[in-house]
Amino acid sequence: MQGVDSLHGDNIAAQLTIGQLAGIVGVNVETVHYYERLNLFNPSARRPSRYRLYGHEKERRLRFIKKAQALGFTLREISELLTLRIASTTACSDDVQKRAQAKLVQVESKVQDLRVLAHVLKKLIQTSEAGQSTVRCPILMNVEKEINADYTKKKTAKEC
Numbered sequence: 633m634q635g636v637d638s639l640h641g642d643n644i645a646a647q648l649t650i651g652q653l654a655g656i657v658g659v660n661v662e663t664v665h666y667y668e669r670l671n672l673f674n675p676s677a678r679r680p681s682r683y684r685l686y687g688h689e690k691e692r693r694l695r696f697i698k699k700a701q702a703l704g705f706t707l708r709e710i711s712e713l714l715t716l717r718i719a720s721t722t723a724c725s726d727d728v729q730k731r732a733q734a735k736l737v738q739v740e741s742k743v744q745d746l747r748v749l750a751h752v753l754k755k756l757i758q759t760s761e762a763g764q765s766t767v768r769c770p771i772l773m774n775v776e777k778e779i780n781a782d783y784t785k786k787k788t789a790k791e792c
Contacts, residue, residue: 646687647676647677647685647686647687648685648686648687648690648691649683649684649685649686650664650665650675650683650684650686653686653690653691653694656691657691657694657695657698658698659694659698664694667694667697667707670707670711671711672697672707672710672711672714673690673693673694673697674690675690676689676690693714696710696714696717697710697714700713703735704735704738704739705735709731709735712731713728713731716728756770756771756774757771
């Protein structure tokens with residue numbers, strides 16, 4: 633007789649092991665373990681041998697987590713989204729939309745920072761001469777200058 637998960641009524645034989653789940657979704661088994669430790673994710677059932685089993689809803693949840701990460705949400709934010717998704721009667725236009733809007737502002741800020749970085753790198757590349765000694769390389773000199781500036785700021789902040 634095949635086992636049944638008493639909580640969900642799922643046929644245990646139809647469920648996935650952690651390795652199967654990880655393989656299907658394209659993550660490492662340790663990633664699934666990590667999400668379990670963060671309470672983002674839990675097995676649907678366990679075999680009598682204590683092996684974790686995951687139903688298809690868990691596969692969808694894991695895909696949701698990975699997709700939200702790809703969109704730039706942190707694991708903490710994803711946890712909050714999952715809570716809203718599962719246990720809330722909040723309309724999508726309320727809390728979820730506000731969170732997405734806040735994330736958009738963050739992403740747009742990062743895009744602007746990356747544009748500035750690209751501009752600086754282009755200028756450094758243009759000022760760099762091929763065959764020049766690394767001691768006089770503008771790219772390396774600029775990186776060193778930034779490191780020194782960061783160190784000075786931290787040192788000054790500690791002294792205050």
